[in-house]
Amino acid sequence: MSVTQTPLVEMNNVSIAFGGIRAVDDASVDLYPGEVMALLGHNGAGKSTLIKILSGAYKRDAGEIRVDGKPVAINNPRDAKHYGIETIYQTLALADNVDAAANLFLGRERLTPWGTLDDVAMEAEAREVMGRLNPRFERFKDPVKALSGGQRQSVAIARAILFNARILIMDEPTAALGPQETAQVAELVKQLKSEGIGIFLISHDIHDVFDLADRVCVMKNGQVVGTAGTGDVTEDEVLGMIILGKCPAGATPGPGALSAVA
Numbered sequence: 001m002s003v004t005q006t007p008l009v010e011m012n013n014v015s016i017a018f019g020g021i022r023a024v025d026d027a028s029v030d031l032y033p034g035e036v037m038a039l040l041g042h043n044g045a046g047k048s049t050l051i052k053i054l055s056g057a058y059k060r061d062a063g064e065i066r067v068d069g070k071p072v073a074i075n076n077p078r079d080a081k082h083y084g085i086e087t088i089y090q091t092l093a094l095a096d097n098v099d100a101a102a103n104l105f106l107g108r109e110r111l112t113p114w115g116t117l118d119d120v121a122m123e124a125e126a127r128e129v130m131g132r133l134n135p136r137f138e139r140f141k142d143p144v145k146a147l148s149g150g151q152r153q154s155v156a157i158a159r160a161i162l163f164n165a166r167i168l169i170m171d172e173p174t175a176a177l178g179p180q181e182t183a184q185v186a187e188l189v190k191q192l193k194s195e196g197i198g199i200f201l202i203s204h205d206i207h208d209v210f211d212l213a214d215r216v217c218v219m220k221n222g223q224v225v226g227t228a229g230t231g232d233v234t235e236d237e238v239l240g241m242i243i244l245g246k247c248p249a250g251a252t253p254g255p256g257a258l259s260a261v262a
């Protein structure tokens with residue numbers, strides 16, 4: 001990644017509190033095109049809250065968000081989508097009783113010049129985008145409830161990128177999947193990267209994401225412990241960041257890093 005490249009997205013000094021709890025406290029993170037940034041930390045660390053601020057689900061109390069280097073106002077999910085920010089929720093939010101194409105165009109259906117549903121165009125587009133993501137996917141006629149977890153995941157991702165997502169947020173995408181389906185999600189992520197999409201991959205389990213991520217950002221108690229290229233730190237060091245808040249030499253410390261003991 002060249003130093004002259006502008007990040008796709010930057011969150012700078014972002015904070016939000018619920019009641020007295022600082023769920024996210026002065027957190028900064030950025031993401032480059034074609035990059036996978038893993039957001040790691042224990043349950044309750046603030047990962048989901050941080051990305052919900054980016055996706056417009058929560059309004060931050062402080063801090064700024066930049067897209068392509070420019071400050072942007074993200075106050076609701078519609079704003080986020082406008083900037084190409086799409087979220088794949090753990091629940092996937094699919095309509096179980098209809099097929100993949102219907103899910104891709106849910107609420108944004110293509111119409112013929114006569115105002116009727118253009119099923120031919122929608123199925124052709126669905127085949128094109130699904131073919132890019134998951135070339136082995138054949139089950140275009142089945143309701144998505146009949147699909148495997150990995151296939152369902154690819155439908156949810158296809159729906160996001162069909163509408164020109166540039167920044168994809170995946171919150172614990174493999175939490176409910178078996179090993180084979182987890183591998184399938186890894187393939188999807190690699191394909192998205194090759195298309196220049198930037199991905200925030202959230203997980204509480206370092207083993208899920210370390211091999212896929214270009215960088216990791218570790219959170220603890222709402223604060224960023226540190227950020228590092230996955231080539232610059234070991235998995236054990238990242239575990240030390242997650243558990244102890246200890247920032248290793250290969251990482252850039254954040255406000256949540258344990259101060260060095262003399």
Ligand SMILES: Nc1ncnc2c1ncn2[C@@H]1O[C@H](COP(=O)(O)OP(=O)(O)O)[C@@H](O)[C@H]1O
Nearest residue numbers: 018021023041042043044045046047048049050
């Ligand atoms: N809507 C909310 N109202 C009150 N507290 C919340 C809300 N969302 C998150 N929190 C609190 O913020 C903290 C961070 O939670 P979360 O972002 O879900 O962590 P993570 O995704 O890292 O597990 C936790 O203490 C959680 O209880």
Ligand SMILES: [Mg+2]
Nearest residue numbers: 047048049171
């Ligand atoms: Mg979470």
